[in-house]
Amino acid sequence: MTETKTEKDEAMPHPSLLERKIIHFDMDAFYASVEVRDNPSLAGKPLVVGGSPQSRGVVCTASYEARKFGVRSAMACATAYRLCPDAIFVPPNFDRYAAISKEIREIFGRYTAIIEPLSLDEAYLDVTLTTRERGLYATQIAKRIQDDIISELGLSGSAGVAPNKLVAKIASDINKPKGITVVPPEHVLKFMGSLPLRKIHGIGPATEKRLQKRNFHYCRDLWSWSESALEEELGNMGPWLYKRVRGIDERAVAVHRERKSIGKEDTFAVDILELAALDRELVTLCEKLEVSLRKRSLLGKTIVLKVKYSDFTLLTRSQTIGSGTDSASEILEVARGLMRVTEAGRKKVRLLGVSLSNLSSITESFTLGSP
Numbered sequence: 001m002t003e004t005k006t007e008k009d010e011a012m013p014h015p016s017l018l019e020r021k022i023i024h025f026d027m028d029a030f031y032a033s034v035e036v037r038d039n040p041s042l043a044g045k046p047l048v049v050g051g052s053p054q055s056r057g058v059v060c061t062a063s064y065e066a067r068k069f070g071v072r073s074a075m076a077c078a079t080a081y082r083l084c085p086d087a088i089f090v091p092p093n094f095d096r097y098a099a100i101s102k103e104i105r106e107i108f109g110r111y112t113a114i115i116e117p118l119s120l121d122e123a124y125l126d127v128t129l130t131t132r133e134r135g136l137y138a139t140q141i142a143k144r145i146q147d148d149i150i151s152e153l154g155l156s157g158s159a160g161v162a163p164n165k166l167v168a169k170i171a172s173d174i175n176k177p178k179g180i181t182v183v184p185p186e187h188v189l190k191f192m193g194s195l196p197l198r199k200i201h202g203i204g205p206a207t208e209k210r211l212q213k214r215n216f217h218y219c220r221d222l223w224s225w226s227e228s229a230l231e232e233e234l235g236n237m238g239p240w241l242y243k244r245v246r247g248i249d250e251r252a253v254a255v256h257r258e259r260k261s262i263g264k265e266d267t268f269a270v271d272i273l274e275l276a277a278l279d280r281e282l283v284t285l286c287e288k289l290e291v292s293l294r295k296r297s298l299l300g301k302t303i304v305l306k307v308k309y310s311d312f313t314l315l316t317r318s319q320t321i322g323s324g325t326d327s328a329s330e331i332l333e334v335a336r337g338l339m340r341v342t343e344a345g346r347k348k349v350r351l352l353g354v355s356l357s358n359l360s361s362i363t364e365s366f367t368l369g370s371p
C-alpha cells in the first residue's frame with residue numbers, strides 16, 4: 001500500500017494537489033428557480049428576476065429558458081426585454097432567498113464544517129476529512145448534497161469536485177444544471193490546458209484582451225513560459241498566472257471569509273468628459289453594486305468613489321454615513337456628492353468605480369463556524 005502511494009506521489013505534478021478534496025457547490029439559476037418552485041405556473045417560461053423592463057434595473061438571475069435568448073445576469077433589464085420580449089419579469093425577494101440559503105448551508109453542514117460561502121447560492125466545501133472519516137469519495141458526498149437539496153428543498157444545484165478551489169469552481173459550471181463534474185488530481189493539467197484564460201477566476205475582459213494581444217488564449221498557451229519570463233512579460237500577474245494555468249491553487253477554504261470591501265468599476269472604451277455621461281455610468285455602477293451587496297447579504301457604511309483620469313492619475317474620495325446601506329439610490333446620492341469634489345467634467349475620465357467598505361452582514365446567523 002505504502003509503495004503504491006509513493007509511486008503515485010512521484011508521478012503527480014504538485015503535492016498539494018493530492019491532499020485536498022474540495023467541492024464547489026453552486027445552485028442552478030437560484031433566484032429564478034426559487035420563484036418557479038413557489039409559483040409553478042412560471043415553470044418552463046422565460047423568467048427574469050430583477051427590475052422591470054421599464055426601469056434602469058439589472059437582471060439578477062435569468063431562468064434557463066430566458067438564457068436561451070441571450071439574457072444574462074447583470075445585464076440591463078431593458079436589454080433583456082429587447083432580447084426576450086415574452087419574458088416574465090419578477091422583482092427579487094432577497095429575504096426569501098437568504099432564508100433558503102440558510103437551509104442549503106444547513107445541508108452542507110451535514111457533510112463538513114469547513115464551508116466558505118461565496119454568495120447566497122454558492123460555496124466551497126473542504127470535505128477532505130469527511131472522505132477519510134466516512135469512507136466516501138468526494139464525488140459521493142457531492143451527489144448526496146445534491147440529492148438532499150432536491151428532495152428537501154425542491155431546488156437543484158451543480159457541483160465541481162477537485163483538489164482545489166480554482167479547479168472546483170470552474171468544474172461546477174461545466175455540466176449545469178444538475179451536473180457533477182469531477183476533476184481528479186491526475187487530470188487537472190489536461191483539464192486546464194484547453195480552457196480559455198477567462199475561465200480563471202480573476203481574469204476579466206480587460207485582462208483577457210491584454211493577454212490575447214500576446215497571443216495567449218488558452219491556459220496551455222502559457223505552459224512553455226517560465227515563471228520569471230511571465231513575470232517580466234506580465235508583471236505581478238505573471239507568477240500568479242504561472243500557477244493558475246497549471247491548475248495550482250493553494251488557497252484554503254476559509255470558514256471566516258470577511259470581505260473588506262466590495263465594489264464595481266468600469267474602464268470606458270472612450271474617455272469621458274461630459275458630466276451627464278459620467279452620471280449615467282455612476283447610476284449603473286451603483287445598481288450593480290446593490291445587486292452584489294444583496295447577493296451577499298452585506299451592508300456598507302463607507303462609500304468610496306474612484307476616478308482615473310485619461311492621464312492615468314488616480315484619485316479616491318470617500319464618505320462614511322450613519323448606518324450601513326445596500327441601496328443603490330443611497331449609494332448614488334453619496335457618490336454624486338463625491339464626484340463633485342473631483343475634476344470630473346473638466347478632465348477626461350478613463351475609469352470610474354464605486355465601492356463600499358466598513359461592511360457588516362445583514363443577518364449575523366450567516367457567519368458560520370464558532371465565534
Ligand SMILES: [Mg+2]
Pocket residue numbers: 026027028029030121122
Ligand atoms: Mg448559481
